[in-house]
Amino acid sequence: MRDRKMWNVTASNYATNTFNPIRNIVENMQIVPNPEKPMIALSIGDPTVFGNLTPAEEITEAVVASIRSGKYNGYGPSTGFVEAREAVAKYCSVSDVAELEAKDIILCSGCSCSIDLCITALCCPGQNILVPRPGFPLYKTLAEGLSIKTKYYNLLPEKNWEVDLAMMESLIDEQTKAIVVNNPSNPCGSVFSKEHLTAILQVAERNKVPVIADEIYDHFVFSGEEYHPMASLTQEVPVLSCGGLTKRYLIPGWRMGWIAIYDRNGILDKQGLQSLSQRIIGTNTLVQGALPTILSKTPKSFFEDTIKQIEGNAKMCFEMITAVPGLKPIMPQGAMYMMVGIDMDKFPQFENDLQFVEKMISEESVFCLPGKCFDYPNYMRIVLTVPEKQLREACERMAAFCTRYYQEFVNGHTVDMDVDHGYLSTSDMNEDVKAVKTASFDPTALIMEAEAD
Ligand SMILES: *Cc1c(COP(=O)(O)O)cnc(C)c1O
Secondary structure (H helix, E strand, O other): OOOOOOOOOOOOHHHHOOOOHHHHHHHOOOOOOOOOOOOEEOOOOOOOOOOOOOOOHHHHHHHHHHHHHOOOOOOOOOOOOHHHHHHHHHHHOEOOOEOOOHHHEEEEOHHHHHHHHHHHHHOOOOOEEEEEEOOOOHHHHHHHHOOOEEEEEEEEHHHOOEEOHHHHHHHOOOOEEEEEEEOOOOOOOOOOOHHHHHHHHHHHHHHOOOEEEEOOOOOOEOOOOOOOOHHHHOOOOOEEEEEEOOOOOOOHHHOOEEEEEEOOOOOOOHHHHHHHHOOOOOOOHHHHHHHHHHHHHOOHHHHHHHHHHHHHHHHHHHHHHHOOOOEEEEOOOEOOEEEEEEOHHHOOOOOOHHHHHHHHHHHHOEEOEEHHHHOOOOEEEEEOOOOHHHHHHHHHHHHHHHHHHOEEEEOOEEEEEOOOOOOEOOOOOOHHHHHHHHOOOOHHHHHHHHHOO
16 A cells, blocks of 8 residues: 655666666775876776867768758657668668668667667566676676676687687577677777677577677777678678767767667567667757768778777787786777786785776876776776877886786795886896796686676
8 A cells, every 4th residue: 555654765676776887896996096197097988088089070060060951950750860870771781791771770879879779679677698708888787777687708818809609609598689799899909800700690590599789899990900790791690780970980979879770581570679769769860960971971081090099009008018017918909998917916915906906096097997897807908099198108107016016926935026127126037937927827717706796
């Protein structure tokens, strides 16, 4: 019976079960930079914050024209204006293999919203999706709010973060409704080969599970690498590709994302996605008005310039961090990030990557996101969109920090690094010690432990 004397207002299960691990971890972190040194945040996944990466003039002009036209002040259809969707269909079509039309596109409020609709359209509470580890935490945030379970398949650092395919397949059960694949990857910066993507699609096909492809970093690959849309590699597996303007066009705040539905054999229930789009009542119309121009008129040189800067940063950062004792960077092939392994055994003062990162903030004012944010301990993620000068400075400070805390245990005694000279200070610095110092370590071994909780 309703108690009419007392207010009883509680948050819904949906609200209570929704939380963003990055926000949770970062908000509870000790972030007290050293006042002597200006903060360098290698943690922010927004390419616009440093001012070195700006959208092409054509992109800005297109929105100005859209506003001036006066045609985009009213409501649009829930899935977006036909002209805007046609433009995205053209952009997402793979000639001969996967031709799309406007009806195959749903415009969303950013790619996050696209992923949300896909997960929500495919899964009921209690069912599950497979997601990558390390991976973008949003998948879990979106799923768990709805009581949809996430099961992690591992990415293998020693194989340039390729999927552990056997593990992926072993996770699939009757309740598995989708496999989420993020290529190119945040946080890894990896770009999968055609062969590897095909192997993933074979797992999906054998088990009849559709793929949600998070392709927000489409075409964002370094020189010599190639980007393959997942849908271009399968005739059988339905693929919901989530993309948008956010990263490639350097306009995250404009909130323009989309779902491209590749469903040659009519396997998916498209009405579900259409219905869900009615919850957002269409995305921002001004950007929709500009979309055809943005997608067709942005010069190639704009993308090339962006990638050139980030690739240059990646190379410099990789080289500098490779020389740092106790750290092991993994060279990315695209996107805007690099993962760096921390050999925690060599830093006995710190219990975990979180403590390590906190101390680095307090002493060096360099902020990297701890691997914990991506459910991947003993690593940290570095953002590569920072201006070169600051990134170099950050790497130098990281080197100083690690040199200060690095400890080697050799022949029964501890060998410290010398702070001033940045090298081993004991007299018994010999080939043995050098060998141990550079010996590879395997941070993934510790992940299984973390999995227990
Ligand atoms: C940034 C990002 C998104 C979300 O992009 P928005 O368009 O800003 O919502 C989705 N997936 C990955 C992997 C990302 O890094």
